[in-house]
Amino acid sequence: MTQPRPKADVELPEFLGGATGDVARAPRRAVTPSAGHIPGEAGLWIFLFGDMTIFAAIMLAFLWDRRADVEGFEEASHQLIQPIGAVNTLVLLLSSFLVVRALFAHRAARYVTARRMIVGAIVCAAVFAGLKAVEYYSEISAGHTPATGQFFTFYFILTGLHLVHVIVGTALLAAWQLMCLRRRPWSAVQRIVEGIACYWHMVDLLWVAIFAIVYLVSAE
Amino acid sequence: MIAIVSDRIGRVFAGLVVATCITWWLGSGSAWIGGGFELAATLTILIAFVKIAFIGADFMELRAAPVILRTVFFGWVTAFAVAATAMVVV
Numbered sequence: 001m002t003q004p005r006p007k008a009d010v011e012l013p014e015f016l017g018g019a020t021g022d023v024a025r026a027p028r029r030a031v032t033p034s035a036g037h038i039p040g041e042a043g044l045w046i047f048l049f050g051d052m053t054i055f056a057a058i059m060l061a062f063l064w065d066r067r068a069d070v071e072g073f074e075e076a077s078h079q080l081i082q083p084i085g086a087v088n089t090l091v092l093l094l095s096s097f098l099v100v101r102a103l104f105a106h107r108a109a110r111y112v113t114a115r116r117m118i119v120g121a122i123v124c125a126a127v128f129a130g131l132k133a134v135e136y137y138s139e140i141s142a143g144h145t146p147a148t149g150q151f152f153t154f155y156f157i158l159t160g161l162h163l164v165h166v167i168v169g170t171a172l173l174a175a176w177q178l179m180c181l182r183r184r185p186w187s188a189v190q191r192i193v194e195g196i197a198c199y200w201h202m203v204d205l206l207w208v209a210i211f212a213i214v215y216l217v218s219a220e
Numbered sequence: 221m222i223a224i225v226s227d228r229i230g231r232v233f234a235g236l237v238v239a240t241c242i243t244w245w246l247g248s249g250s251a252w253i254g255g256g257f258e259l260a261a262t263l264t265i266l267i268a269f270v271k272i273a274f275i276g277a278d279f280m281e282l283r284a285a286p287v288i289l290r291t292v293f294f295g296w297v298t299a300f301a302v303a304a305t306a307m308v309v310v
Contacts, residue, residue, distance in 0.1 A: 032284065033281055033284045034284065035284050036284070036286050037284055037285065038289060039281045039285065045292075049292065049296065052296060053296070056296075056300045059300075059304065060300075060303055060307065063304060063307040064307055066307075066308075067307065082244070082248065086240065086241075086244045089240050090237060090240055093233065093236050093240065094233075096233075096279050097229070097230075097233040097279075099279075100229050100279050101229075104229075194281075197280075198280050201275055201276075201279045201280045202280075204279070205272045208271050208272055208275070209268060209269075209272065211268070212243060212264055212265060212267075212268030213304060215247065216246070216264050217261045217264055217265060217304075217308055219248075220247060220260050220261050220264070
């Protein structure tokens with residue numbers, strides 16, 4: 001009678017996404033934060049809320065001015081390429097999802113997976129910026145500049161400021177990618193990485209508000 | 221696709237995508253829902269801010285954050301949503 005042989009642990013090689021050494025023993029599921037945990041630094045949240053409030057104030061000023069010229073704002077908003085705004089919303093949501101996945105992977109010391117997710121988020125940011133460039137080119141070619149009227153002044157201020165945030169966020173994602181490449185342990189970079197992730201999610205949520213208020217509500 | 225929605229984060233992401241499609245539909249054809257501009261605009265703003273709340277709670281992990289941080293975030297979302305709706309509808 002043959003004894004059943006113990007099942008051998010089969011690990012994929014690192015270049016196929018497998019893990020090595022102590023990384024192989026890391027949990028594959030997300031390690032959730034404990035209750036009462038502040039993502040990133042406490043001071044970061046003062047900056048994030050300040051930034052979010054500046055955007056909120058500009059959007060509320062936009063809606064306030066719209067009340068005095070509803071028809072003008074509606075006509076101007078119909079000049080925007082709404083499908084580009086919608087696709088950009090979906091692209092940023094996908095990037096946010098990939099950032100969450102990258103954070104879970106980094107937390108579990110799965111550096112290769114984290115790097116792939118971060119690259120995916122950076123590609124999404126590039127797609128967003130590319131579509132925004134197409135939209136700007138189209139608007140300016142049609143004679144719509146920041147000096148055209150109140151609607152386009154707000155449009156270029158809001159989307160321009162947001163695009164700057166996308167560029168800064170992309171640079172932060174690239175820095176995170178470098179940390180994963182150097183296999184910096186979670187305990188050493190936790191606050192920085194959580195801060196980068198929260199900044200990126202703020203960029204995402206601000207676009208959700210801009211899309212709803214500038215592209216959709218104004219056109220209704 | 222099934223693998224994407226196998227956990228809470230995946231389901232939240234799928235919900236956000238569906239909500240984006242709904243707001244886009246509302247924005248491109250408000251007359252279809254029969255309630256006119258006010259209803260379409262209110263629904264558009266409401267759905268957008270529910271999306272923002274989920275991004276904060278699940279993507280930013282504020283669900284597990286201290287009460288003060290959660291209160292400030294969801295207070296900001298509520299105040300902004302109420303102010304935006306009031307300026308559009310009232």
